[in-house]
Amino acid sequence: xxxxxxxxxxxxxxxxxxxxxxxxxxxxxxxxxxxxxxxxxxxxxxxxxxxxxxxxxxxxxxxxxxxxxxxxxxxxxxxxxxxxxxxxxxxxxxxxxxxxxxxxxxxxxxxxxxxxxxxxxxxxxxxxxxxxxxxxxxxxxxxxxxxx
Amino acid sequence: xxxxxxxxxxxxxxxxxxxxxxxxxxxxxxxxxxxxxxxxxxxxxxxxxxxxxxxxxxxxxxxxxxxxxxxxxxxxxxxxxxxxxxxxxxxxxxxxxxxxxxxxxxxxxxxxxxxxxxxxxxxxxxxxxxxxxxxxxxxxxxxxxxxx
Numbered sequence: 001x002x003x004x005x006x007x008x009x010x011x012x013x014x015x016x017x018x019x020x021x022x023x024x025x026x027x028x029x030x031x032x033x034x035x036x037x038x039x040x041x042x043x044x045x046x047x048x049x050x051x052x053x054x055x056x057x058x059x060x061x062x063x064x065x066x067x068x069x070x071x072x073x074x075x076x077x078x079x080x081x082x083x084x085x086x087x088x089x090x091x092x093x094x095x096x097x098x099x100x101x102x103x104x105x106x107x108x109x110x111x112x113x114x115x116x117x118x119x120x121x122x123x124x125x126x127x128x129x130x131x132x133x134x135x136x137x138x139x140x141x142x143x144x145x146x147x148x
Numbered sequence: 149x150x151x152x153x154x155x156x157x158x159x160x161x162x163x164x165x166x167x168x169x170x171x172x173x174x175x176x177x178x179x180x181x182x183x184x185x186x187x188x189x190x191x192x193x194x195x196x197x198x199x200x201x202x203x204x205x206x207x208x209x210x211x212x213x214x215x216x217x218x219x220x221x222x223x224x225x226x227x228x229x230x231x232x233x234x235x236x237x238x239x240x241x242x243x244x245x246x247x248x249x250x251x252x253x254x255x256x257x258x259x260x261x262x263x264x265x266x267x268x269x270x271x272x273x274x275x276x277x278x279x280x281x282x283x284x285x286x287x288x289x290x291x292x293x294x295x296x
Contacts, residue, residue, distance in 0.1 A: 004192055005171070005191075005192075006249040007171075007174065007236075007239075007249050007250065008235065008236040008237075008238070008239025008240045008243065008244055008248060008249055008250065009170065009171065009174050009232055009235045009236050009239060010171060010174075010239075011239040011243040011244070012235040012236070012238045012239040012242075012243065013167040013170060013171070013235065014167075014243075015242075015243070016167070017167075018166060018167070019161040019162075019164075019165075019166070022157065022161060023153075023155075023157065023158060023161070026155065026157050026158075030279075030280045031294070033295075033296075035295075035296070037295075038295045038296055041294075041295050042294050042295060043153075044152055044153075076238075076242045078275065079238055079241065079242065079275075080238060081265075081275045081278070082234040082237065082238070082263055082265065082275075083231070083234040083235055083238060084157055085234070085265065086230040086231040086233070086234040086263070087156065087157045087160040087161065087231055088155075088156040088157050088160070089156075089230065090156070090160045090224075090227055090228060090230075090231060091155075091156025091157060091158075091159040091160040092156045093227065094160075094163075094224045094227065095156065095159040095160065095162075095163070096156055096159070096285050097285075098284065098285040099283055099284030099285040100156060100283035100284065100285050101154040101155050101156055101282070101283055101285040101286040102155065102156065102280045102281065102282060102283050102286065103280065103281050103282075103283040104265075104278055104279070104280050105278070105279060105280070105281055106267040106269070106270060106273055106277060106278065107277050107278065107279050108270070108277060109267065109269055109270060111267050111268040111269045111270070112267075112268055113265050113266065113267050113268075113273060113278050114265075114266055114268075115230055115234070115263050115264070115265055115266070116263070116264050116265075116266040117229075117230065117233065117252075117261050117262075117263055117264075118261065118262055118263070118264040118266075118272075119254040119257065119259050119260075119261050120259040120260055120261075120262075121254070121257055121259045122254060122256070122257060122259070124266075125254055125261060127226065127227075127229045127230075129254060129255050129256060130229070130252055130253070130254065130255065130261050131178075131252070131253060131255050132178045132250045132251065132252050132253070133250065133251050133253055134249070134250060134251075135247055135248035135249055135250050135251040136246065136247030136248065137244050137245075137246040137247040137248050137249040138249040138250065146179070146189075146190050147181075147183075147185075147186045147189050147190060148181075148183070148186055
């Protein structure tokens with residue numbers, strides 16, 4: 001569907017497929033959920049949808065089904081932590097009238113952890129100090145085809 | 149659908165709805181796209197789907213339709229930058245055989261920009277040094293209902 005898009009956001013979304021997959025990753029990554037019945041209980045998700053989404057996550061190489069029938073994250077799945085944190089920070093700011101439902105903390109010291117956009121030379125940046133430029137993975141004809 | 153979830157990821161996903169919305173935000177945020185026809189051209193998205201997703205983004209307060217009929221990001225929409233960056237970093241690492249299609253740079257100095265999970269006291273953290281704890285926005289009975 002997104003084949004014509006030279007964009008890492010599009011390619012990531014293709015793996016995720018839809019919203020339940022991210023919530024399944026959240027369960028596995030942040031709560032250590034691994035049993036089918038626990039995913040179902042904690043997410044309130046229909047059995048057939050859960051089975052289908054877990055299968056997709058296994059096919060995409062984000063999770064594996066172990067000998068006991070439980071689901072474990074593989075490295076690409078574990079690597080979704082920053083995506084979950086970024087979504088969480090947005091929701092905490094714009095959709096959390098009673099305060100944040102969860103707080104990320106440094107396990108050693110207990111201090112809060114935030115995602116910071118960081119310049120290799122200058123450290124923390126505000127959003128308006130950042131732009132995106134074409135990288136090696138995008139062909140010139142794709143850039144030329146874009147509007148305006 | 150996610151009403152029973154005390155989770156900022158779930159609440160953010162509820163706003164986004166599905167994948168096209170994030171790609172529309174990507175167009176607006178990273179490329180400055182504002183015209184309906186440019187969104188359609190750049191995303192290769194069906195007219196009716198685009199109209200419906202833009203309407204949802206306006207209803208959710210992420211964008212507005214200005215006097216000229218173009219679409220502009222409001223602050224909650226602009227705040228999706230870190231979500232896009234986090235997805236981009238995942239895709240760059242796991243789905244970019246020809247190198248990253250795009251590179252985030254500090255506009256002042258041109259150096260690359262990365263999202264860094266940062267402890268208020270100790271600076272940059274690895275993913276395995278971070279955990280999530282319940283915050284003020286989650287009722288005790290919800291925590292008690294979770295498994296295992």
